[in-house]
Amino acid sequence: MTTPAVPASRVPAEVHRRRWAILGVLMLSLLIVVLDNSILNVAVKTISTPAPTGLGATQGELEWAINAYTLVFAGLLFSAGLLGDRLGRKRVMLGGLLVFGIGSALAATAGSPGELIGFRALMGLGAAFVMPATLAILMNVFERDEQPKAIGIWAGGVGLAIAIGPITGGVLLDHFWWGSVFLINVPIVIVAVGLMLWIVPDSRDPEPGRIDPIGVLLSVVGLVLLVFGIIRGGELADFTDPGVLASIGGGLAVLVAFVLFEKRSDHPSIDVGHFRNKVFSAAIAVIALVFFALMGVTFFSVFYTQSVRGYSPLQTGLLLLPLAIAQLVFAPRARLVVNRIGIRATTTGAMLLIAAMLGAFATLDADTPIWVLEIIFFLMGTGMAHIMTPISVVIMQALPREKAGSASALSNTFRQVGGALGIAVLGSVLSAAYRTGIEDKLGQVPADLRHSAGESIEATLGVAARLGPEGQALITPANDAFLHAMHITALCGAGVALLGALVVGLFLPGGQRPDQRPDQRTDQGSDEPVGAAGDPAAGDPATR
Numbered sequence: 001m002t003t004p005a006v007p008a009s010r011v012p013a014e015v016h017r018r019r020w021a022i023l024g025v026l027m028l029s030l031l032i033v034v035l036d037n038s039i040l041n042v043a044v045k046t047i048s049t050p051a052p053t054g055l056g057a058t059q060g061e062l063e064w065a066i067n068a069y070t071l072v073f074a075g076l077l078f079s080a081g082l083l084g085d086r087l088g089r090k091r092v093m094l095g096g097l098l099v100f101g102i103g104s105a106l107a108a109t110a111g112s113p114g115e116l117i118g119f120r121a122l123m124g125l126g127a128a129f130v131m132p133a134t135l136a137i138l139m140n141v142f143e144r145d146e147q148p149k150a151i152g153i154w155a156g157g158v159g160l161a162i163a164i165g166p167i168t169g170g171v172l173l174d175h176f177w178w179g180s181v182f183l184i185n186v187p188i189v190i191v192a193v194g195l196m197l198w199i200v201p202d203s204r205d206p207e208p209g210r211i212d213p214i215g216v217l218l219s220v221v222g223l224v225l226l227v228f229g230i231i232r233g234g235e236l237a238d239f240t241d242p243g244v245l246a247s248i249g250g251g252l253a254v255l256v257a258f259v260l261f262e263k264r265s266d267h268p269s270i271d272v273g274h275f276r277n278k279v280f281s282a283a284i285a286v287i288a289l290v291f292f293a294l295m296g297v298t299f300f301s302v303f304y305t306q307s308v309r310g311y312s313p314l315q316t317g318l319l320l321l322p323l324a325i326a327q328l329v330f331a332p333r334a335r336l337v338v339n340r341i342g343i344r345a346t347t348t349g350a351m352l353l354i355a356a357m358l359g360a361f362a363t364l365d366a367d368t369p370i371w372v373l374e375i376i377f378f379l380m381g382t383g384m385a386h387i388m389t390p391i392s393v394v395i396m397q398a399l400p401r402e403k404a405g406s407a408s409a410l411s412n413t414f415r416q417v418g419g420a421l422g423i424a425v426l427g428s429v430l431s432a433a434y435r436t437g438i439e440d441k442l443g444q445v446p447a448d449l450r451h452s453a454g455e456s457i458e459a460t461l462g463v464a465a466r467l468g469p470e471g472q473a474l475i476t477p478a479n480d481a482f483l484h485a486m487h488i489t490a491l492c493g494a495g496v497a498l499l500g501a502l503v504v505g506l507f508l509p510g511g512q513r514p515d516q517r518p519d520q521r522t523d524q525g526s527d528e529p530v531g532a533a534g535d536p537a538a539g540d541p542a543t544r
Helices: 013-017 019-048 059-087 089-108 113-128 131-141 144-175 185-199 213-236 242-264 272-276 278-308 313-319 321-341 343-363 370-396 401-441 447-453 457-507
Strands: none
Touching: 019 059, 019 089, 019 113, 019 131, 019 144, 019 185, 019 278, 019 313, 019 457, 059 089, 059 113, 059 131, 059 213, 059 401, 089 113, 089 131, 089 185, 113 131, 131 144, 131 370, 131 401, 144 313, 144 321, 144 370, 213 242, 213 401, 242 272, 272 278, 278 313, 278 343, 278 370, 278 401, 278 457, 313 321, 313 370, 321 343, 321 370, 343 370, 343 457, 370 401, 401 457, 447 457
């Protein structure tokens, strides 16, 4: 009887020995990017407060402060992944961290909403070079059988950042000015850069792709025009306005031109050919849909806890803790559920749970017991953990490990685009519904303040404070109008999550495990991206 060959390692022994330390450094770098957005979620109310406490940003400006970062981030992710493949992922990641740190320091000193939006875009530029590199390096320092576990821990790190962010933001806002939520990034960047130089190895694609500047430009311009039109329509509560229609129509036209250009390009930013695989396409679509729903709902939940319920930023951060704890606990263990019942059952159940929790927001009132909100957040985090880990494994193992930067960039691009559109669309639904509900209650407000007072609950409460005792009569109608608008927005988010459940139920594989290699499948012709299709080593008996 022949003795089986010992599996050949594709990871150098020295790198393999310190792989968990490398993962820790990658998670710290990822922590900065995710931490920033989760901190900002708690700070939006403070930034919307008039100077000197905040910047007096309108709801539209707040949406742009979030989306300026997100759109630059999403638009450059794929090119950043290619640059990492070409120049070396460690080098590109270090550059991204430095740019992110500089942008954070500048954002902390912004003197107007416009300046904040510009510096947030610079932060997005830096983050675009950090995020894809973390997963790409991870895929190159772990052997294939350890990758699902490592990705689970990596996804749990996102949950940790979501936990730390709101609480850190709350503590900072209780003791310092609003800019401290950005300045906190600077020392973390310094530590991360030092550890990367010391521990993390470099890696690159031996056959990197070419950069696609025209594709990048078309994608960013198209998304900015589309999001601008959506946000503007919400501000006006009128999506038939000629300017709104022109912006949305122009954005859609540019995005269609982008897709056509990419199909004909020999070095596209996004290889449209990947989307012929229905499972890969479904996995990408689900990431976009779940973040569309989640980011839009998270945006208004902060105004519910702080403006309607009267909690401080720190208390709001603590209220968000169950959402993060659930992700932190369940993300590394989600693979065990997948191994038992399969990808389709796990992810469909998780999407239905998220849809139910988003719908539960429509039951919240001004005096609902706060433990109800805590249960909603915990179950929502549980659903997220059982979506992100298996979906990330499916996507990352769909392409060869040499193309890990591209796979990571595709995943993150659609996640960020989904989140940006969620904030824009659901934020506009919230804005339009709020204005409709409050407009007829603003009769006592001076004519020159009436339009701005109807923009958001914070704007109405700000005008009420300026009017003194007469303005007290606006507080209850403002809360009622916001709650009605929040209920409508939550139901829209639940509908999007149900669409995501339908997609995973129809298109994701059933009983197959996400970490199953191609050589373990009976149907080699399947289009399910369970193994690393095209990876020369995937079918090599020496790697089994």
